[in-house]
Amino acid sequence: MHIRNLLFFCLMSLAIWQLFEGGYIHAKAWLAQHLIHATWQETMSRTNVRSPWPGADMHPVARLTAKRGEVNLMVLSDTSARTLAFGPGHMAGTTVPGHYGNVVMSGHRDTHFAFIKHLQDGDQLNLEAKNGNRKTYEVIGTRVLHQNDIEIAFETGDDRITLITCYPFDSPIPGGPLRYAVIARALTAQYLEI
Amino acid sequence: MQSPSSGSWRYTQIPQKTIITDGLKGLFISIGVGLTTATFLFATTLALTLIAGAANAEELNDLQKTSSGTLLVKNAQTGEYTPTPTLATEVEIDVSGMLSRTKVSQKFQNNSKDWVEGIYVFPLPDNAAVDRLRMRIGSRIIEGQIKEKKVAKKMFHEAKKSGKKATLVEQERSNIFTTSLTNIAPGESITVEIEYQNTLDYREGIVRLRFPLVVAPRYISDREYEALNTPQKIRNNTEDANRISPPVIDESEPKRNFVNLSINLDAGFTIANIQSTNHDIRKHKITDRKYTIQLASGSVPADRDFEVTWRSAPNAMPSSAVYTEIKGDKHFSLITLFPPTVQTEPDVRLPRDVVFVVDTSGSMHGSSLDQAKSALTMAVRRLTKNDRFNIIQFDDQTKALFDRERPASNKNLKVACQYIDALTADGGTEFAPALSMALNDEVKTGRIRQIVFITDGSIGNEDQIFSMIKSRLGANRLFPIGIGSAPNSHLMTKIAEYGRGSFTYIGDISEVAMKMGELFNRLENPIVTDITTHWPKHFKVDITPEIIPDLYQGEPLVIIAETDKFATGSVQISGMFAGRKWNRSVDLETQTNQQGIGQVWARRKISEHMGSLRGGAAEDKVRQAIMHLALEHSLITKYTSLVAVDITPSRTTEFMYRQRLPLNLPNRWSQAKIFGTLPQTATPSAMHLMLSALLSILAFACFFSPKTYWEAKEQW
Numbered sequence: 001m002h003i004r005n006l007l008f009f010c011l012m013s014l015a016i017w018q019l020f021e022g023g024y025i026h027a028k029a030w031l032a033q034h035l036i037h038a039t040w041q042e043t044m045s046r047t048n049v050r051s052p053w054p055g056a057d058m059h060p061v062a063r064l065t066a067k068r069g070e071v072n073l074m075v076l077s078d079t080s081a082r083t084l085a086f087g088p089g090h091m092a093g094t095t096v097p098g099h100y101g102n103v104v105m106s107g108h109r110d111t112h113f114a115f116i117k118h119l120q121d122g123d124q125l126n127l128e129a130k131n132g133n134r135k136t137y138e139v140i141g142t143r144v145l146h147q148n149d150i151e152i153a154f155e156t157g158d159d160r161i162t163l164i165t166c167y168p169f170d171s172p173i174p175g176g177p178l179r180y181a182v183i184a185r186a187l188t189a190q191y192l193e194i
Numbered sequence: 195m196q197s198p199s200s201g202s203w204r205y206t207q208i209p210q211k212t213i214i215t216d217g218l219k220g221l222f223i224s225i226g227v228g229l230t231t232a233t234f235l236f237a238t239t240l241a242l243t244l245i246a247g248a249a250n251a252e253e254l255n256d257l258q259k260t261s262s263g264t265l266l267v268k269n270a271q272t273g274e275y276t277p278t279p280t281l282a283t284e285v286e287i288d289v290s291g292m293l294s295r296t297k298v299s300q301k302f303q304n305n306s307k308d309w310v311e312g313i314y315v316f317p318l319p320d321n322a323a324v325d326r327l328r329m330r331i332g333s334r335i336i337e338g339q340i341k342e343k344k345v346a347k348k349m350f351h352e353a354k355k356s357g358k359k360a361t362l363v364e365q366e367r368s369n370i371f372t373t374s375l376t377n378i379a380p381g382e383s384i385t386v387e388i389e390y391q392n393t394l395d396y397r398e399g400i401v402r403l404r405f406p407l408v409v410a411p412r413y414i415s416d417r418e419y420e421a422l423n424t425p426q427k428i429r430n431n432t433e434d435a436n437r438i439s440p441p442v443i444d445e446s447e448p449k450r451n452f453v454n455l456s457i458n459l460d461a462g463f464t465i466a467n468i469q470s471t472n473h474d475i476r477k478h479k480i481t482d483r484k485y486t487i488q489l490a491s492g493s494v495p496a497d498r499d500f501e502v503t504w505r506s507a508p509n510a511m512p513s514s515a516v517y518t519e520i521k522g523d524k525h526f527s528l529i530t531l532f533p534p535t536v537q538t539e540p541d542v543r544l545p546r547d548v549v550f551v552v553d554t555s556g557s558m559h560g561s562s563l564d565q566a567k568s569a570l571t572m573a574v575r576r577l578t579k580n581d582r583f584n585i586i587q588f589d590d591q592t593k594a595l596f597d598r599e600r601p602a603s604n605k606n607l608k609v610a611c612q613y614i615d616a617l618t619a620d621g622g623t624e625f626a627p628a629l630s631m632a633l634n635d636e637v638k639t640g641r642i643r644q645i646v647f648i649t650d651g652s653i654g655n656e657d658q659i660f661s662m663i664k665s666r667l668g669a670n671r672l673f674p675i676g677i678g679s680a681p682n683s684h685l686m687t688k689i690a691e692y693g694r695g696s697f698t699y700i701g702d703i704s705e706v707a708m709k710m711g712e713l714f715n716r717l718e719n720p721i722v723t724d725i726t727t728h729w730p731k732h733f734k735v736d737i738t739p740e741i742i743p744d745l746y747q748g749e750p751l752v753i754i755a756e757t758d759k760f761a762t763g764s765v766q767i768s769g770m771f772a773g774r775k776w777n778r779s780v781d782l783e784t785q786t787n788q789q790g791i792g793q794v795w796a797r798r799k800i801s802e803h804m805g806s807l808r809g810g811a812a813e814d815k816v817r818q819a820i821m822h823l824a825l826e827h828s829l830i831t832k833y834t835s836l837v838a839v840d841i842t843p844s845r846t847t848e849f850m851y852r853q854r855l856p857l858n859l860p861n862r863w864s865q866a867k868i869f870g871t872l873p874q875t876a877t878p879s880a881m882h883l884m885l886s887a888l889l890s891i892l893a894f895a896c897f898f899s900p901k902t903y904w905e906a907k908e909q910w
Contacts, residue, residue, distance in 0.1 A: 004896055011893035015886045022882030079873035091873065106873045110880050147872045166876035172884050174876035 025085070029111035032086035036060050036074040043130060058083045061090050062097035063128040064105070071115050075127075079106050088112045091164075094153050098129025104153045106164040109180070113165040119182050127161060137161050137184035145179045152181050159186035281314060283496065285405060285455040291462035291515065292394050292530055292752070294403060295790055296322075300386045304378040309845050311354070311376040317406035319392050320369045320684045323790075323797035325828045326389035327836035329361045329375075338363070338838035340828040342821065346835035350374065357845035361386050361838045365830050367656075368801065369406065369684035377845045388836075391790040391797075396530070397696075398712050398748035400505045401461065404699075406683070407453055407496040451496040457487040462515070464507040471501040471701040482507075501701060514780050519791040524756055526791040529780055531751045531767060545580040546717070547599050548573075549632045551647035555589040555623040558650055562678035563619045565703050566648045569675060570614050572710045573646060576718075577602035585610060588628035589621030625653045626662065633666045643670050644695070644717055650678040656685050663692040671695040673713065696746055716746040722776065725769035727753065734758040738798040745769075754795040796827040804832065 035052040040060055052060075062075040075097065079089035088107030095101030107113030119125075123139045137160070144167055145152055152162055160183060167180035284299040302312050318324065327338025338361065341349065346362055353360035354376040362374045363386075373386055395402040459465075464482045468475075474490035487502060514531045550573060552566055570585070577583055582599040583606075586592060595613050600606050632645045653659070663672065672693025674686040677700050690697040696716055700709045722745040729735045737755040745751055751767070768777045800823055803816050817833055824834040 004899065004901075008893045008897040011889050011896065015889035015893060018882045018886035018889060022879045022886060025877045025879040025882075081874060084873070084875060085877075089873070106875050108875050108877050110877055113875065145872070150872060153872070164872055164875065166874070170880070171876075172878075172881040174878050174881070175874065176876070179872050179875070 026111060028085055029087070029108070033074055033112070036076070036087060037072075040074060044128075044132065058086065058089075060087075061130050062103075062105075064088065065126045065128075066115065066119070066123070073107070073112050075105050084108055088163075091153055095155070096129075097127060098131040098133035100159045102153065102155050102158075102160050102162060103127070104162045104164065109165040109167070109169050113163065114169075116163050116165055116182050117169050117180070119163075123184075124187075125161065125163075125184050135159075136187045138187055139182055139184045141183045143181045143183070145181055147177050147179055149179070152183075160184060161186075281312075281451050282493075283316075283451065283453040285453060287403070287405070287455070287457045289394070289403065289457060289459045289461070290788065291460070291517065292396060292401070293517065293528070293788065293790055293794065294392055294394055296390050296392070296405070298388045298390075300373060300388070301383055302375055302378060302386070303383040304380060307380045309380065310378050311374070312378065314373045314375075315366070315370065316373065317370055317408065318390060319404055319406060320687050321794075321797060321801070322369070322390040322392045323793040323827070324363070324365075324371070324388060324390040324830040324836070325793050326387075327361065327363050327838055328387040329359070329838040329840070330385040330387060331359060331840065336361075336838045336840055338836040340825055340830075340834055341837055342825075343833050343835045346837040349837050349839055350376065353377075353839045357843035359384065359840040359844055362835060363388060363830060363837075364835045365832055367684060368804070369682075371830070379844060391793040393528075393752065393794055396750050396752075398715070400503050402501065402503045403457070404683070405455065405500040407499050452493040453496050453500075454493040455489050455500060457485075457502065459485045459487060459504070461485075461504060461506070466505045466507040468502065468504045471503070471705065472498045473500055475502065499701070501699075514778075516780065516782055516784050517786070517788040517791055518782075518784050519788055521792045524758070524792065526754065526756055526795050527782060528752070528754045528788075528791050528794070529765065529782075531778060531780060546577075546582075547643045548577065548581060548583045548717075549586065549599065549643070549645045550574070550583065551586045551588065551628050551632050551645060551649075552617065553589075553623060553625075553647070553649035554587045554617050554619050554621075556620050557623065558619040558678070560619075561703060562650050563617065565677050565700055565706055566675075567614055567617060568703065568706045569648060569677075569700065569710050571611060572706065573714075574602075574607060574610050574614070576714050577607070579603070583610070585613060586628050586631055587617060588624060589619070590624045591621070592624070592628045592631055594631065623649075623653050625649070626655065626658060629659060629662060630666075633662070633668075633670055644673060645670055645693070646673045646675065646713075646717075648675045648677055650676070653682065653685060656688070659685070660688060660692055663689060667693060673698070673717065675700060675709075675713070691743070694744060696749070712748070715748065719746070722769045722771045725751065725767065728766040728768075729755070729757075730763040730765075736799075738795060738802060740802060754791065754798060756792075756795055793827050793829065796823045796829055799823055800829065800831055 032052070039052050040063060043060055058076045058078065060074040061077050064073045064075050065071060074087050076083050076087045076089045077092075079091050083089045084107060088105050090097060091104040091106060094104040097103050107116075109117075119139050119142070121139050121141065125137045125139070126134065127137065128134045140160075143152070145164075152164070163182040163184075165180050166174070166176060167178040168176070169180070281303070282301045284301070286297045286299075288295045298316075298318075300314065300316075302314075304310050304312075325340075329336045329338070343364065346364075350360050350362040357377055359377045360375075361384075364372050364374070366372055371388075373388075375384060375386060378384055395404070459468075461483050465485065468477050468485060468487065470487075473494060476488045476490045478486045478488075480486065514529070516530075517528045519526045550570055552570060554563070558566065574583065574585075579602060581602045583602055584599045585595040587594075595610060596606075629647075632647070670693070672689055673695040674689045674693075675698045676683055676686045683697070683699065686697045686699075696713075698709050698713045700706055725742040725745065727737065727742070735755050735757050737753055739753070742751065742753070762783055764779045764781045766777065766779050768775065770776065800820050803811075803820050803823075807813060807816050820831050821833050823829070824831045828836075830836055
């Protein structure tokens with residue numbers, strides 16, 4: 001065999017391996033969302049809650065939609081690395097979805113939450129909580145933060161959601177200290193009549 | 195062996211030997227190229243990241259500059275930022291003997307250009323009977339009315355819609371209240387005045403007055419969270435966690451919500467010593483029995499509880515005291531009686547089994563844990579050879595030193611002291627499993643089993659804990675020790691009550707020795723038990739507490755009675771003390787009419803009714819009983835609220851903003867320890883894909899490269 005062919009073969013193998021590694025993350029993210037969606041209606045109606053797949057140890061707590069349904073995500077119960085592989089997570093300790101306060105969610109910048117970099121002031125987001133509560137939120141601002149800027153997750157007195165993902169968006173190396181946050185205020189609770 | 199037709203590109207004939215050597219060479223080259231590419235890629239991306247990072251650092255700096263005065267509200271119409279309303283609190287306390295009357299004035303100032311509505315969460319003492327509300331707008335005063343909670347809420351909402359100013363004061367927990375104030379005009383300030391009556395704590399010759407200033411952020415456990423989100427909603431858990439977890443002011447910002455406090459003290463006996471636990475105070479003597487007390491620094495941020503204590507001069511304390519109030523056709527008597535104290539010999543102590551339970555959750559981090567360690571070490575050292583003990587620590591996990599109680603031998607004590615020294619604070623506060631473990635043993639006859647637990651008490655699922663204690667207490671006795679700047683003293687007091695023990699509060703490390711000493715006295719000395727009262731026959735009496743608890747050394751007996759006739763004659767009180775029967779007669783007749791005893795009586799009754807609810811009583815009946823008491827005595831309860839509504843509307847067409855007023859984090863609490871950092875949210879997916887793309891490009895590049903290039907290489 002010619003050295004050129006061998007080199008080609010080796011490089012292609014490496015390329016395919018990397019393609020698989022990268023693709024697996026996206027495939028898992030996509031498939032998990034699909035399976036969780038299937039159990040959401042049951043979760044909402046609070047009859048026998050079935051786990052999305054055998055052995056799944058997380059559960060959905062809300063459904064986040066945006067861009068007229070183009071984005072349709074199941075938000076899961078925590079923000080551990082394991083959970084985030086399957087969907088965006090609700091940050092424990094912050095307001096529970098469906099209640100008045102600051103509901104903080106975070107997701108991977110390159111899978112589920114890839115869309116949030118395109119969000120602009122005035123864009124609308126919908127959150128359907130497990131308790132049946134549905135609210136529309138309007139983006140009021142975006143911020144770049146350090147991972148220690150935990151104040152973003154505190155109560156601010158108003159009714160809002162905060163979406164957090166890693167920053168910069170296109171850095172191929174994970175684990176950086178910066179975060180990007182999108183803040184959206186509930187439309188219905190903006191004024192007094194609640 | 196190689197046919198020219200087998201593949202369009204396989205036309206060069208290569209001897210077998212060279213295939214192997216070339217193959218190896220190729221492999222090495224490809225690995226080399228691969229590694230070089232990877233390194234190159236890594237370096238490029240790293241550089242890119244760094245460049246991006248540098249750009250962001252600037253952006254970040256800008257942001258930090260603008261967010262230094264955070265908690266601004268963005269106005270949706272104008273895009274302008276407006277500050278939240280601020281609050282100043284004024285507290286005036288009138289003390290008369292064991293009773294105190296407190297007026298709390300909350301002044302809301304709207305600094306913005308918009309109409310706003312404010313919601314403020316604040317604590318009051320556990321036994322506070324809130325019976326009066328006034329809303330002060332300029333020189334006008336609007337008196338609040340007591341209403342059923344639903345009705346009050348409706349009145350408030352209607353006023354809100356029609357643009358009238360209104361105030362609503364509601365009870366969230368027995369010691370946590372909220373004030374809602376609506377239609378505050380731009381630049382306007384409104385004062386809300388709340389008054390309450392309560393009895394003071396007396397123990398070991400010291401009267402203790404506490405005014406709580408902090409609602410600590412509560413830990414809501416995962417299990418509670420599950421309970422909130424599962425079909426079988428558990429009633430006992432923290433459904434309203436949201437309401438009692440108010441916004442928190444960032445620790446880098448100056449503290450807010452300033453409080454000014456003054457006390458008019460009439461102790462009823464000659465005062466020997468006045469002290470404040472957490473604040474510097476100024477005392478002014480009027481007579482031997484009367485003082486005025488103020489904060490030395492004028493006003494303080496609401497970030498730690500206020501506590502002031504005074505003791506009687508030697509032999510100045512009467513052995514019993516009676517106060518009465520006549521209210522319509524009802525008569526109320528408050529009786530305070532000091533039981534005998536015997537100097538028991540140290541060697542007749544009963545052998546004890548003591549379980550120490552210590553909270554090592556994140557909120558204990560810092561000086562709280564130091565206090566806990568020093569209190570624990572002191573407690574362990576007091577054990578004698580006949581005693582047995584164990585230590586349990588809990589955060590979101592529960593761990594024990596020994597598998598069961600072990601004798602307090604020198605060896606075991608040494609192990610225990612090392613164990614205590616190594617305690618660190620981190621994680622959540624899952625109290626129920628630790629309590630369950632502590633309660634889990636059968637009590638051996640002839641031994642006293644005491645559970646001493648040390649916590650800062652930021653625990654949310656109170657009702658679950660109470661019902662566990664009620665059902666599994668047996669012969670166990672519970673002695674909670676509250677530590678730090680904001681222990682949840684409602685929870686602690688109730689645990690002590692249901693656990694038939696007592697609650698100790700340690701505010702500062704310098705107090706550990708003294709407070710623990712008091713507790714040891716209680717733990718190691720005989721108590722007065724089986725206390726009963728006998729009233730004159732012709733009386734119709736309703737007394738509280740219905741079941742009189744055991745009395746520990748130095749604790750007075752406080753009973754309040756409602757009678758249908760003017761209290762004459764005397765009441766007989768009897769019990770068991772150090773194995774002997776003990777009797778006392780108290781004369782009921784007094785000359786003075788003391789206001790507020792009716793309220794205190796009703797408050798205690800309501801508390802008992804609420805307790806029966808936890809014991810499984812029908813909610814409807816309890817609700818009715820409480821409503822009756824609350825409406826008669828004008829008290830805020832779980833079912834009733836005070837509401838004040840202005841007569842004339844002030845807001846017409848303008849929009850109004852809703853604001854929850856943020857609270858200070860308790861003194862010396864650290865945000866990072868409680869809340870952690872923001873989650874990691876990037877995958878290496880992009881890195882893999884980029885590598886893949888680059889490798890493919892290289893592969894194709896070498897595939898389509900001119901043959902001559904490679905042939906030339908082979909010549910080398």
